[in-house]
Amino acid sequence: MPDPTVTVRMFGALHTLRKERGLSTVADVVIPVEGLTATDLAELLDLPLDLIEGVFCNRTVYPMRHHIAPGDRVAFVPKGTPGPHRFFLGLYAAGKEEGEG
């Protein structure tokens, strides 16, 4: 049986938000063995969805409907990443998909 936790990092405005709440910016979260969506995970952490543009899962960017499984390495990226990386990494596409979906 896999370890039912995921490690979650939070950057930018989400990083600041966690600090303001007196919480670590890196969290180990126990999730259901069948996994959950990134949106559900963000809600579990009480992160404001309107601030999030995309999610890294195991170092690749996905839209927020992406399925997170136990053992994954996760990072939430807020809106506002500068540079061409917004395109090169797929953050722009992830955000657009969320907006349209």
Add this chain to the structure above:
Amino acid sequence: MREIVRVNMATGAISKEPLPAAWARYGGRALTSALVFKEVPADADPLGPDNKLIIAPGLLGGTAAPNGGRISIGAKSPLTGGIKESNSGGTAAHALGKMGIAAIIIEGVPADKTVSYVLRLFPDGMIDLVARHDLKGLGTYETVAVAKGIEAAEHRFSDKASFITIGPTGEMGMKSAGIAMTDPHGYPNRFAGRGGLGAVMGSKGLKLIAIFEEGLKGTEHADKEAFTAAVRKFANALTTHAVTGTALPTYGTNVLANIINEAGGYPTRNFSSGQFEGVEGISGETMREITLERGGNVKHGCHTGCVIQCSRYYVDKDGHYMTKGPEYESAWSLGANCGISDMDTVAALDRKCGDIGIDTIEAGVMLGVYMASGKIAFGDGPAALAALDEIGKGTELGKILGDGAEATGLAFGVKNIPVVKHQGLPAYDPRPIQGIGVTYATSTMGADHTAGYTITSNVLAVGGTVDPLKPEGQAALSQGLQIATAMLDSLGFCIFVAFAVLDMPEAFEAIHEMAAAHTGEAWDADALMQLGKETLTYERLFNEHAGFTNADDRLPKFFLEEKLAPHDVVFTVTDEELDSVYAFVPEVAAQLGIK
């Protein structure tokens, strides 16, 4: 009518001439590159009499265009051997624009190498060249302090003065020397850093340019009312967009550190890994916390007219100014690439680079190579500072290190030297982020992240849909990025404006509306992109004349052969795809009547 100021350092002659009508749409990078193409022999010695240093505000320089106050400096590069345009903030571009100056051309070399010259431009149109013996060898901060003191004594200095200067490395002709611009608070911390342009300025015997704009009126517009309306539209877009209105002003460019690290593309210890275990210590989030705790400034503009306000000042433990808040690329190069995870150490290295006048990217890439040689250890901050001291003093070792990463790697037998066209790669590993690799490989500037920094996908129909780990679509994406960036550089815009432009059609409209209302000529989206293409065409052809071929548009082999953890990938974009990026050049060259 905008004018070109020509300064001959061999004779001391200063003259003015009208900007050629054919170049009426050119400013900034378009103008520096067109002038270098036309006036500098491609085989010129970069530090000899035939090279020219060209300084140009953007087309909208001197106006109230939000974030339109960037300056372009061009020449043949002593580092790359090709054309160079290096772009900076500061206040000089706005001042020159208000004076109606399209460009300053510095040409020739003085016979007396013992003298430092100061070029002064006054609001009444007078320009003079003054010989000084007390500025030789001074750092950038001391040079500006001395200049302010002198000018204050002569009742010329005011807060409305802008200074452009070099440190001792420029005077010594080092290939990593940059040119410093004073920011709105008078600190010489904004740099046209890349490509060794500081050495070109030094070869001309020119230590300082002082621009006095006290009492100058704003620039005239063909249609003032329309210009003001477009400015309002553009400013509103910039201040309400998530990138330009919130993220950048809060964390600065270094908000990227954690993100690029998470993507596995954060070059660590001379590009040997894509993740740095110490990233948190040098991240934008940490820099903000430290700066706020110490009472430093975390939000201001780096140039006149900036509404994004992503600059900050890094202060020491007593709250005293040390340096600008290191940008993402500087924090990476002097941090992760050297295995250094302490922000105070990174800031000290950044200040040292600024004072001796060298490019922080080239310096950090050089230090990474030097550390890879085993001469000093990765993570050894004091040794890194000592190496920079050697450069500033111009010792035998310092002259090698001051010529950059490639010179250092060759001198010390390092196998993996991360350079393209002899220039160090910036802060994104091209293996897990393949698109930036295309830009590094093909840019006319050598490895340069800003060459393809941004895009208007609604105009170019590209962007955002490529897989960063795969080659498909990367060449087309990079081509669009490079054209759009050249356009923004030519108008004088900060490249960050395009994030708002991407998502808000009215922001893009506002750009050509500002250009049209200011110049009285017709501008539209096609005209803007044509400006970018023409700029790149001058640059590409100059490089061809200088001997560059497609073989120079390649990454070092280790990026193609050595897998990078954690994605375990290599760069896989084919040579054919790389060679397609500049396919538009023959057609545009024919339109321009050049070859």
